[in-house]
Amino acid sequence: MQARCDLVLTNVLQPGGRVADLSLSGGMVCHVGAGCTAHETIDCRGMTVLPGAVDMHVHMRGRDQGYKEDWASGSMSALAGGVTVVVDQPNTIPPLTTPLSFSQRVAEALKASRCHFAINAGYVPGCDLPALWREGAMAFGELFAAASSYAEGLTPGDLGRALGVVAALGGLCTIHAEEVSAGLDSDLRSHHALRTPEGEARAVRRVMDLNTSGCRLHFCHMSCPGSIRNACNSTVEATPHHLFLSLEDFSSLDASGKVNPPLRPVPVRMELLSAWDRIDVLASDHAPHTVPEKAQPFERAPSGIPGVETMVPLALAYCRAKQIPLSSLIEKTSWKPCEILGIKRAGFQVGDRADFAIYPPGDVAIEAEMLHSKAGWTPFEGKRAVFPGTVIMDGEAVFRDGTFFPGHPSWFPGKGFMGTKLPRNSADTAQP
Numbered sequence: 001m002q003a004r005c006d007l008v009l010t011n012v013l014q015p016g017g018r019v020a021d022l023s024l025s026g027g028m029v030c031h032v033g034a035g036c037t038a039h040e041t042i043d044c045r046g047m048t049v050l051p052g053a054v055d056m057h058v059h060m061r062g063r064d065q066g067y068k069e070d071w072a073s074g075s076m077s078a079l080a081g082g083v084t085v086v087v088d089q090p091n092t093i094p095p096l097t098t099p100l101s102f103s104q105r106v107a108e109a110l111k112a113s114r115c116h117f118a119i120n121a122g123y124v125p126g127c128d129l130p131a132l133w134r135e136g137a138m139a140f141g142e143l144f145a146a147a148s149s150y151a152e153g154l155t156p157g158d159l160g161r162a163l164g165v166v167a168a169l170g171g172l173c174t175i176h177a178e179e180v181s182a183g184l185d186s187d188l189r190s191h192h193a194l195r196t197p198e199g200e201a202r203a204v205r206r207v208m209d210l211n212t213s214g215c216r217l218h219f220c221h222m223s224c225p226g227s228i229r230n231a232c233n234s235t236v237e238a239t240p241h242h243l244f245l246s247l248e249d250f251s252s253l254d255a256s257g258k259v260n261p262p263l264r265p266v267p268v269r270m271e272l273l274s275a276w277d278r279i280d281v282l283a284s285d286h287a288p289h290t291v292p293e294k295a296q297p298f299e300r301a302p303s304g305i306p307g308v309e310t311m312v313p314l315a316l317a318y319c320r321a322k323q324i325p326l327s328s329l330i331e332k333t334s335w336k337p338c339e340i341l342g343i344k345r346a347g348f349q350v351g352d353r354a355d356f357a358i359y360p361p362g363d364v365a366i367e368a369e370m371l372h373s374k375a376g377w378t379p380f381e382g383k384r385a386v387f388p389g390t391v392i393m394d395g396e397a398v399f400r401d402g403t404f405f406p407g408h409p410s411w412f413p414g415k416g417f418m419g420t421k422l423p424r425n426s427a428d429t430a431q432p
Contacts, residue, residue: 006395008035009356011045014348015327024354024395027408032350042390042397044358051330051346052084052355052393053312054337056237057142057174057220057283059304060088062108069288069374071112074308075409077286077372078115079399081309082357082388084346085337085412086115086286089142090122097127099135106136106411114404115393116355118341118412120174125158129165136413138341140166141174142220145203153180160210167215169416172340174218177203177227178261185299187252192262197224200261204230218340221285223261224268225275235340237281240314241305243273245379255294255301256379259287276324281340282332284311288375306375310366313385317363320386343412354395357388 005025012022021035035041055078061069078086088109090096096105102121109117121137123129129140143162144153154162166173179199185191204219204227211217217234219227223242241259246266250257257263264272287304294301312333319329338345346355363384364370368377370387391399398407413419 004036005030005038006040007354007392007397008038008041009049009358009392010035010041010043012049012348013044015325015330020348022348022356024392027394028354029348029350029352032348042358046361047389048316048326048359048361048386050082050312050316050326050357050359051334051348052353052357052391053082053333054085054087054341054343055083055284055286055308055311056087056218056281056337056341057239058086058088058286058308059091059288060086060109061288062092064093067374068290068293069306071109072114073372073374074286074288075112075114075117076404077306077309079391079393079404080372080387082312082359082391083308084115084355084357084391084393085117085343086308087118087120087138087341090120091142091144095122095124096120097122097124097132099128099131102132102135102137110411113409114398114407116409116412118343118414123154123162129162130169133169133171133414133416134418136411136417136419137171138412138414139172139174139218142176143173144176145178145207156206156210159207160212163211163215164213167213171414171416172216172218174220175204175207176220176260177207179203187298188247188250188254188257188263189252191258192247192264195260195262197226197264197268200224201226201230208232208234218281221261221283222279223264223272225271228275228278235280235336236278237283238272238279239283239285240307240311241285241379242269244314244318244383245269250379253298255296255298256305256377258294258298258301258303259285259305260303276328279332280336282311282315282329283337284308286373288373290375291377294377305379306371306373306377307380309371309373310378310380310383310385312357313366313387314380314383316359316386317384320363341412342415354392356392358390358392359386359388362386
């Protein structure tokens with residue numbers, strides 16, 4: 001009998017409690033119910049099946065920074081953590097502030113990425129935002145309201161002008177909101193004191209006040225509930241490191257905990273966790289640096305941590321332990337990011353994108369050696385997590401039992417894209 005579909009996932013427990021088979025064909029869910037005849041079936045009984053995650057905030061490095069991460073290693077890390085779509089940030093070297101640098105970044109990703117991807121464009125005064133929009137920018141930013149690694153903060157005037165232009169285009173601005181006080185950044189406590197939760201919340205309010213044009217805003221990596229409240233109806237993201245790590249988890253001079261915004265004391269972190277229902281998006285802010293870079297004296301060590309591979313595994317372990325419904329995790333890691341970005345969602349209905357991650361019932365302790373980032377370390381060492389055994393992308397198994405298989409990743413351009421053809425990624429020719 002001729003196969004009617006490519007792959008069937010049998011005995012899938014869906015968020016509403018229904019158990020059904022999902023038949024996948026042509027990169028989409030083609031039938032829900034009794035499975036069709038297929039080339040291959042995967043029994044998901046006793047497993048947790050989640051739609052492929054969308055990480056809206058990654059820094060894939062590459063080019064001159066390829067020693068700490070590149071598109072191949074970063075996308076493999078994403079897939080091994082159940083993430084099938086990443087959105088790359090524009091504060092690269094060189095920054096993505098011209099059509100040429102943007103198109104070169106797309107070409108770099110098309111050549112090497114193992115997962116689907118989108119790319120945001122940056123902004124500096126005088127750059128041509130409409131041209132970047134036509135080139136395929138998914139969004140603009142993260143736009144920095146304060147300085148961070150590889151990015152300078154924008155003045156209020158420049159930020160306001162950028163918001164006005166992007167509003168006219170119908171685009172989205174993603175915002176890094178902080179206040180940075182003067183002082184010696186000598187350890188984790190001083191890092192927190194120079195970039196306070198109260199200052200972050202004030203920065204969010206200032207950006208809201210500057211947004212007289214009504215631009216769509218998405219606030220990145222909120223580290224305290226005051227910032228979330230001040231964002232009002234804008235969408236907000238939180239990271240696993242702000243939700244699950246506190247500055248007390250590290251020795252004071254340990255720069256592996258240095259990140260912007262900073263890790264917060266336990267009481268602030270617990271308040272952030274209590275805002276779980278208001279958080280729209282879980283994103284990793286995957287910002288890998290090498291062990292030698294992080295081993296420098298604290299004031300010279302760069303801010304940022306790797307996290308795309310551990311994001312969903314940590315959150316799934318948290319949901320299981322705290323009995324938070326899986327539907328909230330699916331919403332924050334997959335469906336809401338797709339809604340914000342305007343891309344077809346992965347899911348359990350006919351016509352949904354056929355991206356899934358299949359997670360076993362148990363959990364493990366995270367060890368750096370099990371991860372795929374070039375960074376070679378993780379701040380989550382020893383934390384409990386649930387990693388997927390199999391990851392499906394476009395209806396094909398691209399990761400199974402620790403082995404990667406060729407897939408067909410795509411570039412997802414923004415709504416302003418004026419190209420006539422969407423090129424496919426050539427990574428399917430790479431060796432597993």
